[in-house]
Amino acid sequence: MRALLHAILAAFVLATAAPASAQEDQRPEISERLEIGMSTDEIAIASDFRGADLTIFGAIEGYDPNLLAQGKYDVVVALEGPKDNQTVRRKERVLGIWVNRRSMTFELAPESYSLSSTRDVEDIAPAAVLNSIGVGLQHIRLDPIGFFGDGSNISEFREAFRRLKETGGYYQRDPGGVQFISASLFKATVKLPANVPNGTHVVRAQLFRDGVFISEKAMPLRVVKTGLEQMISNAAFNNPVSYGILSVILAVLTGWIASVVFRKD
Amino acid sequence: MPDPANPDPGESLLRGGDRGAADSGPVAHRGNAVTVYxxxxxxxxxxxxIxxxxAAVGFLSGMFGVGGGFLITPLLIFYNIPPIVAVATGANQVVASSISGAIxxxxxxxxxxxxxxxxxxxxxxxxxxxIWLFALLRRVGQLDLVISLxxxxxxxxxxxxxxxxxxxxLRRAANNQPVSLRKPGHHNWVHGLPLKMRFKKxxxxxxxxPVVVLGFSIGILTSIMGVGGGFIMVPAMIYLLRIPTNVVVGTSLFQIIFVTAYTTVMQATTNNSVDIVLAFxxxxxxxxxxxxxxxxxxxxRGEQLRALLALLVLAVGxxxxxxxVLTPDEVYSIVSEGVRR
Incomplete structure (x- = not known):
């Protein structure tokens, strides 16, 4: 529905902005499509993982050669991490002590977000377009839920959220990370941060033509952490009772063995 | 619960900054021998x-006959271990440090x-x-503050x-005065309470x-602070309940072992916050x-050492x-709710 709306909008913009170009006017429908491919739909990473690059290949199909030659097509590829409700809290001074006073919870925001594009997304399309499809670090959908007062501080909390995610390395961007390797074939490099969350990520690619959103393609990518540390973490979250009992047994054994080993008699 | 608001300096030193495996060949191997995740x-x-x-806290606890939980937890917090993990793991480690005495x-x-x-x-x-209070405080974002306070x-x-x-x-020793012990069996207000029971031993x-109330208070401290609580329980049993000193330490260790073990399991179940690697x-x-x-x-000789331990305890506090009180570098923080989709 939204794509259709954009298509209509695009046709309208083109019709008004470039009346001289009769060829554009008669275009019956927008036929460009995006295809992307990855060599895998699952990545296993060890606990000493320090970040890596993920390469995604793609092609624009049904493109207009003239527009392609003019560089009117832009591609944005994002790796979105698992989504969760995330609460931002702000400390304030109360009786001399710094206390969490205000908070805002954003509904199902991605835990990580790595963006790669042919050029800076802000130059690819107007902010309104980016907001509507939630593309770009400044345009990811951050909807507060629960009680958040009169909403006057939404932008402040959104800004803090993005800043913390960026400084923590969870959100990153690479304008120039998408490169055309032939006329319509492109290669996108998205960064997997060192602290990439475990779970199902989504690779989402968008095609823009002259600032207009044309089409989108999404593929799931499972990030599976491996190794002893992850096994322990899985046990702690999936079998918490056994894990707790095991922790106690380990402590009892450690203390008991020590008392036997160090016994004086 | 990765908290981007408090990026650990240790972590950023060793893991951050060198993202992208391709361009960080020599850097990636740095420090692997000594770091543990x-x-x-x-x-x-x-x-x-760690x-x-x-070892240091174990040494002090062996020297003074205390569990050491009240030093381990703050030290872990100073080393940027999340307080929720420091507390739950502290309770687990008290089990190990108390078991040999209990046996x-x-x-x-x-x-x-x-x-x-x-x-x-x-x-x-x-x-x-x-544990219930712990989970509640965590939900409203006041847990770290309450633990610190x-x-x-x-x-x-x-x-x-x-x-x-x-x-x-020390003064007494300098003046060669004999140590004056309080008379056991001397009654106070506690002994006027109803529901009396005979403890033969x-x-x-x-x-x-008062016994249940004392146990209850120590139980709360164990779950919220990750301590055994012996350093409060022993004096309270001696001075308040007038229990003979020969059974006080053994009885308090009996309580500590079971309460810390129970707390470990409850923390693991309710908050998933026991780090078995750190605890071990x-x-x-x-x-x-x-x-x-x-x-x-x-x-x-104990007096000087006790004075030193007192100064150490005060310094940590x-x-x-x-x-x-200090203005933090970052007043914002993010937590994930764990409702993941």
Whole structure:
């Protein structure tokens, strides 16, 4: 529905902005499509993982050669991490002590977000377009839920959220990370941060033509952490009772063995 | 719960900054030999720092006969371990540091099982209430603050009391005055309470109310602060309940073992916050350190050392207090709710 709306909008913009170009006017429908491919739909990473690059290949199909030659097509590829409700809290001074006073919870925001594009997304399309499809670090959908007062501080909390995610390395961007390797074939490099969350990520690619959103393609990518540390973490979250009992047994054994080993008699 | 608001300096030193495996070949291998990744705390730490912490606190606990939980937890917090993990893991490590003492007292029979059981009932109730409070505080984002505040109060009070006591003892030793013990069996208001019960081993006829209340309070401390609570329970049993000193330590250890074990399981179940890797490193270093602490403690005079421990306790409390008052670098923080899709 939204794509259709954009298509209509695009046709309208083109019709008004470039009346001289009769060829554009008669275009019956927008036929460009995006295809992307990855060599895998699952990545296993060890606990000493320090970040890596993920390469995604793609092609624009049904493109207009003239527009392609003019560089009117832009591609944005994002790796979105698992989504969760995330609460931002702000400390304030109360009786001399710094206390969490205000908070805002954003509904199902991605835990990580790595963006790669042919050029800076802000130059690819107007902010309104980016907001509507939630593309770009400044345009990811951050909807507060629960009680958040009169909403006057939404932008402040959104800004803090993005800043913390960026400084923590969870959100990153690479304008120039998408490169055309032939006329319509492109290669996108998205960064997997060192602290990439475990779970199902989504690779989402968008095609823009002259600032207009044309089409989108999404593929799931499972990030599976491996190794002893992850096994322990899985046990702690999936079998918490056994894990707790095991922790106690380990402590009892450690203390008991020590008392036997160090016994004086 | 990776918290981007508090990126650990240790982690950023070792793991951050060198993202992109391709361009960081030599850098990626840096420090692998000494770092260990803590799966629940979700940070990389230097194993020797954790071993050193465990050994030092174990040494002190062996020397002074304390559990050491009240030092381990703040030290872990200083080293950027999330307080929620520090507390739950602290309770787990107290199990290991208390077990050998508990076994010894059990063998000798120097404990009152009936009294210990009444204390334990209070302790389990208190720990359950504490875990519930812990989860509630976590949900409203005040957990870290409450843990720090409780530690500032506890370490402040314990440190000041210990300092006064040891200075008094030092003066007494200087004047060659004999140590005056309070007379056991001397009654106070506690002995006027109803619901009395006879504790044969302790040769005492006592209301269960103060015993349960004491156990309950210690249970809350165990679950919210990750301490065994012996350093409060022992004086309270001696001075308030007038329980004979020969069974006090064994009985309190009996309560501590079961309450800390219960708290560990409850923390793991409710908050998924017990880091078994961190706990194990601390335990191993702790039990070894304690053996040497015991030996040194038997040879050295106690008063000066107690004064030093008091100063250490006060310093740790002060540092926590300063962190609460100083303007933080970052006033915002993010937590994921764990409703993942």
């Amino acid at each position: 803590l799966p629940i705390a979700e940070i990389s730490v230097n194993i020797f720092i 071993l050193g912490m465990g 010894t007292h059990f063998r000798r029979g120097s404990l009152d099982i009936k009294l210990g059981t009444v204390l334990l009932i209070g302790g389990l109730l208190g720990a359950s209430a504490g 409780l530690y500032v109060i506890l370490l402040g009070v314990v440190g000041v009391l210990m300092l006064f006591e040891s200075v008094k003892a 302790s040769k005492i006829y006592l209301s269960v109310i 490193i601390l335990m191993v270093a702790g039990v070894i350190g304690a053996q040497y602490g015991v030996r040194v403690g038997q040879r050295l 002060m540092r926590l207090a300063v962190d609460l």
